[in-house]
Amino acid sequence: MKPVLASAxxxxxxxxxxxxxxxxxxxxxxxxxxxxxxxxxxxxxxGYLKSFDLVQKYRDAKEGSPEAFLYxxxxxxxxxxxxxxxxxxxxxxxxxxxxxxxxxxxxxxxxRWALRRKNQVRFGxxxxxxxxxxxxxxxxxxxxxxxxxxxxxxxxxxxxxxxSKKFFEKHHVKVQFVSFGTxxxxxxxxxxxxxxxxxxxxMGLDEVMFRKVQKRDLFHELEPSLSEGLVPDLKKSTxxxxxxxxxxxxxxxxxxxxxxxxKKVSLKTFPEILSxxxxxxxxxxxxxxxxxxxxxxxxxxxxxxxxxxxxxxxPHILTVSPGWSGAYELFLRKQADFVIxxxxxxxxxxxxxxxxxxxxxxxxxxxxxxxxxxxxxxxSSQKELASRFxxxxxxxxxxxxxPTYQWMYPARxxxxxxxxxxxxxxxxxxxxxxxxxxxxxxxxxxDWALMLSQDPK
Amino acid sequence: xxxxxxxPALVFLGVLFLVPMVNLLLLGFQGFHHSIFQDTYLVYVIxxxxxxxxxxxxxxxxxxxxxxxxxxxxxxxxxxxLWKCGLLCSSLPSIIVxxxxxxxxxxxxxxxxxxxxxxxxxxxxxxxxxxxxxxxLSDRERTSELxxxxxxxxxxxxxxxxxxxxxxxxxVSSWILAFLYSxxxxxxxxxxxxxxxxxxLEVALYEAVKLNLDNGRAIQIALLQAGVGAFLFFFYLKLQxxxxxxxxxxxxxxxxxxxxxxxxxxxxxxxxLSFMCLGFPLVSIFVEGLGDWSFLDGAELLEAGLTxxxxxxxxxxxxxxILYPYLHYLYQVKPQGETSGWIWLIAIPQFFxxxxxxxxxxxxxxxxxxxxxxxxxxxxxxxxxxxxxxxxFPLREGFLRMSKERNWIAQSLGASGWQRWLWVELPFMKxxxxxxxxxxxxxxxxxxxSILLFSPPGIKTLAMGIFQxxxxxxxxxxxxxxxxLLVVMISLFGIAGYLEDRDESSAR
Numbered sequence: 001m002k003p004v005l006a007s008a009x010x011x012x013x014x015x016x017x018x019x020x021x022x023x024x025x026x027x028x029x030x031x032x033x034x035x036x037x038x039x040x041x042x043x044x045x046x047g048y049l050k051s052f053d054l055v056q057k058y059r060d061a062k063e064g065s066p067e068a069f070l071y072x073x074x075x076x077x078x079x080x081x082x083x084x085x086x087x088x089x090x091x092x093x094x095x096x097x098x099x100x101x102x103x104x105x106x107x108x109x110x111x112r113w114a115l116r117r118k119n120q121v122r123f124g125x126x127x128x129x130x131x132x133x134x135x136x137x138x139x140x141x142x143x144x145x146x147x148x149x150x151x152x153x154x155x156x157x158x159x160x161x162x163x164s165k166k167f168f169e170k171h172h173v174k175v176q177f178v179s180f181g182t183x184x185x186x187x188x189x190x191x192x193x194x195x196x197x198x199x200x201x202x203m204g205l206d207e208v209m210f211r212k213v214q215k216r217d218l219f220h221e222l223e224p225s226l227s228e229g230l231v232p233d234l235k236k237s238t239x240x241x242x243x244x245x246x247x248x249x250x251x252x253x254x255x256x257x258x259x260x261x262x263k264k265v266s267l268k269t270f271p272e273i274l275s276x277x278x279x280x281x282x283x284x285x286x287x288x289x290x291x292x293x294x295x296x297x298x299x300x301x302x303x304x305x306x307x308x309x310x311x312x313x314x315p316h317i318l319t320v321s322p323g324w325s326g327a328y329e330l331f332l333r334k335q336a337d338f339v340i341x342x343x344x345x346x347x348x349x350x351x352x353x354x355x356x357x358x359x360x361x362x363x364x365x366x367x368x369x370x371x372x373x374x375x376x377x378x379x380s381s382q383k384e385l386a387s388r389f390x391x392x393x394x395x396x397x398x399x400x401x402x403p404t405y406q407w408m409y410p411a412r413x414x415x416x417x418x419x420x421x422x423x424x425x426x427x428x429x430x431x432x433x434x435x436x437x438x439x440x441x442x443x444x445x446x447d448w449a450l451m452l453s454q455d456p457k
Numbered sequence: 458x459x460x461x462x463x464x465p466a467l468v469f470l471g472v473l474f475l476v477p478m479v480n481l482l483l484l485g486f487q488g489f490h491h492s493i494f495q496d497t498y499l500v501y502v503i504x505x506x507x508x509x510x511x512x513x514x515x516x517x518x519x520x521x522x523x524x525x526x527x528x529x530x531x532x533x534x535x536x537x538x539l540w541k542c543g544l545l546c547s548s549l550p551s552i553i554v555x556x557x558x559x560x561x562x563x564x565x566x567x568x569x570x571x572x573x574x575x576x577x578x579x580x581x582x583x584x585x586x587x588x589x590x591x592x593x594l595s596d597r598e599r600t601s602e603l604x605x606x607x608x609x610x611x612x613x614x615x616x617x618x619x620x621x622x623x624x625x626x627x628x629v630s631s632w633i634l635a636f637l638y639s640x641x642x643x644x645x646x647x648x649x650x651x652x653x654x655x656x657x658l659e660v661a662l663y664e665a666v667k668l669n670l671d672n673g674r675a676i677q678i679a680l681l682q683a684g685v686g687a688f689l690f691f692f693y694l695k696l697q698x699x700x701x702x703x704x705x706x707x708x709x710x711x712x713x714x715x716x717x718x719x720x721x722x723x724x725x726x727x728x729x730l731s732f733m734c735l736g737f738p739l740v741s742i743f744v745e746g747l748g749d750w751s752f753l754d755g756a757e758l759l760e761a762g763l764t765x766x767x768x769x770x771x772x773x774x775x776x777x778x779i780l781y782p783y784l785h786y787l788y789q790v791k792p793q794g795e796t797s798g799w800i801w802l803i804a805i806p807q808f809f810x811x812x813x814x815x816x817x818x819x820x821x822x823x824x825x826x827x828x829x830x831x832x833x834x835x836x837x838x839x840x841x842x843x844x845x846x847x848x849x850f851p852l853r854e855g856f857l858r859m860s861k862e863r864n865w866i867a868q869s870l871g872a873s874g875w876q877r878w879l880w881v882e883l884p885f886m887k888x889x890x891x892x893x894x895x896x897x898x899x900x901x902x903x904x905x906x907s908i909l910l911f912s913p914p915g916i917k918t919l920a921m922g923i924f925q926x927x928x929x930x931x932x933x934x935x936x937x938x939x940x941x942l943l944v945v946m947i948s949l950f951g952i953a954g955y956l957e958d959r960d961e962s963s964a965r
Contacts, residue, residue, distance in 0.1 A: 151924075155754070155757065180912065181909070181912075181924065182668075184668055185667065185668070185912065188667070188668070188670050189826075189912070191670060192670075192823075192826045193826075196828070198829070279567075284652065284653075286664050286668065287664065287668060317651075317652065318567065318569060318651070319569040319650075319651035319652060320651060320652025320653065321648075322647045322648070326648060330559075333559075333560075333563070333564070335563060335564070335567075446496075446498060448653070449498045449653040449656075450497065450498050450501075450653075452652050452653040452654060453498065453501055453653045453654045453656075454654070455654070
């Protein structure tokens with residue numbers, strides 16, 4: 001009895017949130033001003049949503065107890081209410097659509113009269129415009145969960161597309177990924193938009209970026225239960241507002257078939273092992289998250305030796321690319337021997353290109369671990385739905401697919417990785433002091449820029 | 458009456474350019490207690506920016522002058538094609554140019570640093586000196602050259618003492634423009650520069666405004682750039698006044714080669730240099746992009762194409778509807794000789810970096826980066842500010858060719874103002890309008906900076922698609938999209954070149 005009731009309550013909760021969101025749309029707000037009944041329905045729905053946390057407390061109550069009775073009664077009344085509320089909203093939408101069709105038809109007749117049957121093409125265009133207007137009005141009424149993210153997470157064959165498709169199948173809620181050049185740009189957009197932002201979630205933020213904006217109070221605090229089931233190592237990176245969904249280790253990647261190099265090296269002596277012909281392409285820490293992570297790694301791990309490291313590496317740097325894509329392109333074009341990427345990047349070449357020669361360098365000192373997370377925005381009106389989406393992202397189904405979309409390790413523990421991932425050695429992780437990073441990061445970037453602005457010769 | 462014609466342009470320029478720029482200036486002065494000049498690295502960046510711009514502009518003028526001389530004076534084989542190609546090269550998005558150069562010369566040698574910067578800037582800017590110097594060479598006053606030669610001066614002497622001084626304003630003007638464009642170039646520096654040693658102020662500005670949300674620093678950098686832009690603008694204006702000399706044209710090629718083999722050698726040199734600097738990168742884009750099209754997502758491409766088309770159409774419609782009445786008033790209503798100041802007023806934006814203008818706009822109207830539809834409006838407005846100075850040339854030429862007498866005759870026959878415009882002026886201006894629309898369309902298609910800065914959430918354009926594809930491990934798709942954009946732009950500029958030819962022949 002209990003699981004059935006619990007699932008009914010969850011469904012009801014999702015439905016009510018979706019309907020609430022729908023009713024908040026401008027056109028329905030306008031209609032609800034005219035229809036006082038709908039206004040009351042909205043208020044009652046808000047009351048139900050507020051009481052959910054209370055109702056959930058009785059979920060594990062013993063059968064027959066007053067709490068269990070209260071729980072089952074609450075669920076039943078909620079289901080009943082949500083059905084009626086849904087019907088009311090549908091009626092309202094229908095009336096609205098009818099009104100729009102009527103107005104469009106009227107406009108069409110008026111214009112046709114005005115044009116005096118001179119040009120049939122014009123009538124066709126007007127008809128199309130009227131129809132598209134109606135269609136647009138209809139489309140607007142569907143609930144949408146908006147996720148701001150970086151490019152690689154959106155678009156065709158991306159993890160984002162997979163998530164949208166599967167989430168819709170399961171919950172009948174559209175997930176719209178809005179893409180930005182980098183996750184940094186996505187967070188900047190949220191900062192700029194402030195409380196008016198349309199985003200419900202931010203996906204793909206790394207720890208460096210998250211810690212930079214953490215104090216801005218942008219994010220909603222999530223239930224700690226959401227992060228249960230994650231890889232234990234990720235505990236330190238997890239907060240109530242930042243839930244990791246994947247991670248990877250920053251490293252240099254090279255092609256074994258054209259560059260002979262020892263597989264295990266020391267970060268400190270890496271520039272010295274490079275021969276004069278070896279060229280390295282790195283990412284700019286001012287524009288790339290991978291670039292800043294590599295910089296942090298060197299300054300955190302090597303301390304005073306970092307300046308020596310960069311001075312020694314400078315003559316080997318072919319170019320400093322603004323982002324990962326440009327750098328990797330140069331590596332693929334065989335213009336550079338080493339590129340900063342992830343230890344898991346070779347898996348892409350193994351699976352997609354059947355190429356075994358791309359290898360990561362494993363450093364004795366350990367590697368910087370990049371953790372990508374997902375956060376719900378405080379301004380979102382669909383927080384419960386957003387939490388459900390996070391639950392879905394961290395679920396078995398999505399996490400098992402993540403490696404071959406993101407080419408990173410899934411955050412959920414006990415996910416079976418593809419064979420090509422299993423062959424890649426998992427490096428030691430360097431421990432970082434985030435307080436030190438926050439206070440010194442800007443100075444490190446400044447020092448780095450000055451060092452690299454010197455002529456290496 | 459003048460308010461009706463001049464009003465839209467002046468309001469547009471005032472509200473979207475002048476007022477935001479003055480606001481930026483005031484804000485910049487407020488923040489001077491944290492001066493950018495205290496930042497050692499930024500001081501290096503300032504020095505490097507203007508030094509590389511100086512070298513790039515000088516090289517562009519040298520190449521442009523050589524091309525212009527060989528095309529106009531030696532009339533070498535295929536010169537007309539290269540004359541038209543210049544327009545295309547300067548209108549290509551710099552990301553395409555960077556990709557092309559990386560795919561061609563990048564494979565032969567290490568390009569990053571000076572080599573890459575100079576090659577990229579010459580590719581994008583050589584058309585300015587080519588056009589300006591070429592036109593100055595064609596239109597120059599030749600009688601003094603003939604007189605000097607008849608008095609026994611050698612051709613070399615005539616060239617150094619008379620020809621150079623008669624085309625000097627165009628040499629300096631084109632150098633100023635090439636200098637400005639090189640100092641405000643963003644993507645060439647980002648992709649071909651190679652890191653902190655080869656960074657410019659534009660990159661620092663981009664980082665401050667887009668990645669660090671540090672408006673204070675951005676405003677100071679923008680002010681510095683705007684100051685240099687304003688200074689060069691007034692210098693440029695001064696030069697333009699000097700060139701407004703009318704002279705009797707003598708159509709002879711004074712420096713034509715004496716022997717046929719010299720002309721052949723000149724042609725070879727022209728085509729060799731063109732292929733090395735321009736053709737090789739363009740060919741490499743086609744070769745790499747035509748490899749495999751299965752990576753291309755038809756739906757995404759269509760969406761990007763439609764968005765690009767919608768933005769470009771809005772930009773063209775807005776630019777023409779603002780500029781046309783403005784020029785109509787100056788050339789058809791206002792007495793002649795009082796137009797030059799007004800003409801240069803609407804050309805001001807081109808002397809500033811689009812990033813600076815976009816920043817000024819976003820600081821003055823903060824909502825444009827917050828509300829999606831306002832972001833689109835800001836993209837269209839910023840692009841319009843830069844399209845207006847570009848399309849004023851073909852439109853002005855159209856108005857200059859049209860005599861006022863036609864209007865007077867129509868007026869004496871009782872035609873009203875609207876009738877005269879519809880039946881007399883518009884048919885005559887049709888070709889100029891179409892040419893302007895094509896140029897505006899081409900510019901807007903390749904423009905990325907305003908889209909990057911305002912970036913309405915989820916926006917997809919063809920030029921942006923190249924970046925987006927590259928960041929998804931989809932390099933082949935980026936190359937294929939580049940080919941699509943390149944084909945569209947070549948077609949557009951092909952038509953523009955054809956119309957320009959028709960315009961010239963009808964003028965004769």
